Structures are given as C-alpha cells and as structure tokens.
Amino acid sequence: MIWRVAAFLAVLFWAVMSGLLVRDIYFPEASRFAIVPPRMVMDLFLQQSETFGCTLHLYHQREKIGHANFQVNRRIKPNHQTVYDLIAHGAVEQMASDDQLRSIVATWSLGCTLADAERWQQLSIKASFPQRDASMHLSWNEKQSSPEVLVKQGERVVMNSQDVKLLMSMGAGQDGALAMLSLMGGGLPKTEAQPDKTDTLKLQAREGMMVLAGRQRKCFVLTLPVMGMYEVKMIFTEAGELARIDLPDDYVLLEPTIHGLQDAAH
Structure with a gap:
C-alpha cells in the first residue's frame, strides 16, 4: 500500500539521519581500494555530465523496467561553502497485458544538496503513481529532526508529517524508530553503538581496480549506507x-553501453 511505503521511507530516513542504521562498509583487503575525497569524484562526474549527459536504465534481475536521468551542479554559497546539487528523475514501467507496450507505473524526481560533496544538507523526493491516482512528497533539510511527508490518493490525504510523528511516538525515541522499521519490514537488529551523527551524513569515496563491463579497470565508488544491512554504490569510470x-534487492541502474557489453559477455 502507498501509505505503508511512505511511512517506511519516512521512518527509515529519520533513523538514518539519527545515526541508527549506519554500519562500517566492508571492502575486502585484496581489492586495495584507497579512500579519496568525494569532491574529486563529483567534479569528474560534473565535467562528464555537462558534456555528455547521464541517462541510466533501471533493471531488476536482467529485465529493464525503467530509466533515470542524472545531473549535478556545483555552486558557492554566500558563506563561501561549496555545495553540489544532485538532480535526478525517471520512471518505472511494466509490460502491458498485450506484452508489446509498456505502461508507466511510477514517475519520480529527486533533488539533494551535498556540502563539499560529502554531507547531506537537504533532500526532496517526489513520486506519482498514475494507475492508482496517488502521489508522495518527502522533504528534509539539516535543520529538521524528521522529514516532511505528504501522501495523497486523488485529493484525499492518506498520510502527512503528523502521522509520521505519531508513528514515531509509538515507541520510545530511537528504540521506537527501530521498532517501526521492524514492523514495516525493515528487519533491522539493534546496533551496539551509535556512530557520530556527522559521520552518518557523509558519503564515502574509494578508488581501485574492479571488473566493469567484463574487464578490469580503474573505478571510483561512492557508497551510501541504507538500513544498516544495505548500501547504495555509485560506480564511476x-x-x-x-x-x-x-541498489538493494537486485535492482541496478546501468549506463546503456555498459549494459550492452555485459550482455555480450554473457
């Protein structure tokens, strides 16, 4: 159900920003991945996307089910802080009954601001589900302890920020967040120690050799932990x-040329 998805996202996001769900990211020693500044990777991506654009295809277990477009901008704020604005939008599709045409299941857009390409400052996610006449909007900035949420079906409000806070109040503080995640399918065990909140908001970047498109090549990996047991990895040439x-659960976004090479390799 739409409200269940929205509630899960909101509580999950609150818990991540509260420093509950981040674990150490494990890189095998044999891979010899070296830590690099995330800004270096973002600057390279900025140059590439300005020249060539960036469109990836969404796959689930080798079936194409959508696409996503990405753009990054760099600017300097009045306080002389360098921030990066990452903008993305896309669609999720499914095969129609005649098995020939695809229909849109959902459209989405994302905008976020990263201070020095490392620390989250703000985030906005919008999604619409035309077949269900439903929509969702989630927004957050670093001054907020919890995100603003609005889920609608038609003109009816299914869930808002007050509902999320009520869900959070069902437990006691941090334990309540973990309990809600467990109830809604997170299945997350409690961590023994909490990382520093500032560290929780940081992206990590590493550089090393890995197999991409069927051959070894030097790559950069930006990693964002999600839900403790999951992580999102962005791989750059x-x-x-x-x-x-x-992405979690066997979802992956692929640059089309890379995907073609992988298909040929298999």
Whole structure:
C-alpha cells in the first residue's frame, strides 16, 4: 500500500539521519581500494555530465523496467561553502497485458544538496503513481529532526508529517524508530553503538581496480549506507562517467553501453 511505503521511507530516513542504521562498509583487503575525497569524484562526474549527459536504465534481475536521468551542479554559497546539487528523475514501467507496450507505473524526481560533496544538507523526493491516482512528497533539510511527508490518493490525504510523528511516538525515541522499521519490514537488529551523527551524513569515496563491463579497470565508488544491512554504490569510470548504481534487492541502474557489453559477455 502507498501509505505503508511512505511511512517506511519516512521512518527509515529519520533513523538514518539519527545515526541508527549506519554500519562500517566492508571492502575486502585484496581489492586495495584507497579512500579519496568525494569532491574529486563529483567534479569528474560534473565535467562528464555537462558534456555528455547521464541517462541510466533501471533493471531488476536482467529485465529493464525503467530509466533515470542524472545531473549535478556545483555552486558557492554566500558563506563561501561549496555545495553540489544532485538532480535526478525517471520512471518505472511494466509490460502491458498485450506484452508489446509498456505502461508507466511510477514517475519520480529527486533533488539533494551535498556540502563539499560529502554531507547531506537537504533532500526532496517526489513520486506519482498514475494507475492508482496517488502521489508522495518527502522533504528534509539539516535543520529538521524528521522529514516532511505528504501522501495523497486523488485529493484525499492518506498520510502527512503528523502521522509520521505519531508513528514515531509509538515507541520510545530511537528504540521506537527501530521498532517501526521492524514492523514495516525493515528487519533491522539493534546496533551496539551509535556512530557520530556527522559521520552518518557523509558519503564515502574509494578508488581501485574492479571488473566493469567484463574487464578490469580503474573505478571510483561512492557508497551510501541504507538500513544498516544495505548500501547504495555509485560506480564511476576513471574519467568520471557514472556507469552503474547498485541498489538493494537486485535492482541496478546501468549506463546503456555498459549494459550492452555485459550482455555480450554473457
């Protein structure tokens, strides 16, 4: 149900920003991935996307089910802080009954601001589900303790920010967030120690050799932990081209050329 998805996203996001769900990211020693500044990777991506654009195809278990477009901008705020605005939008599709045409299941857009390409400052996610006449909007900035949420079906409000706060109040503080995640399918065990909240909001970047498009090549990996047991990995080529985004549950975003090479390799 739409409200269940919205509630899960809101509580999950609150918990991540509260420093509950981040674990150490494990890189095998043999991979010899070296830590690099995320800004270096974002600057390379900025140059590539300005010249060539960036469109990835969404796949689930080798079936194409949508696409996503990405853009990044860099600006300097009045306080002389450098921030990066990451903008993305896309669609999720499904095969129609005649097995020939695809219909739109959902459209979505995302906008976020990263201070020095490392720390989240604000986030906005919008999604619409035309077949269900439903929509969702989630927004957050670093001054808020919890996100603003609005879920509608037609003109009827299914869930808002007050409902999310009520869900959060069902438990006691941090334990309540973990309990709600468990109830809604998170299945998350409690962590023994909480990382610093500032560290929780940071992206991590590494550089090393890995197999991409069927061969070893130098790549950059930006990693964002999600839900403790999951992580989103954005893989860039040495030149800064966004080649792949690994998502939970066997979802993956692939640059079309890379995907064609992978198909040929298999």
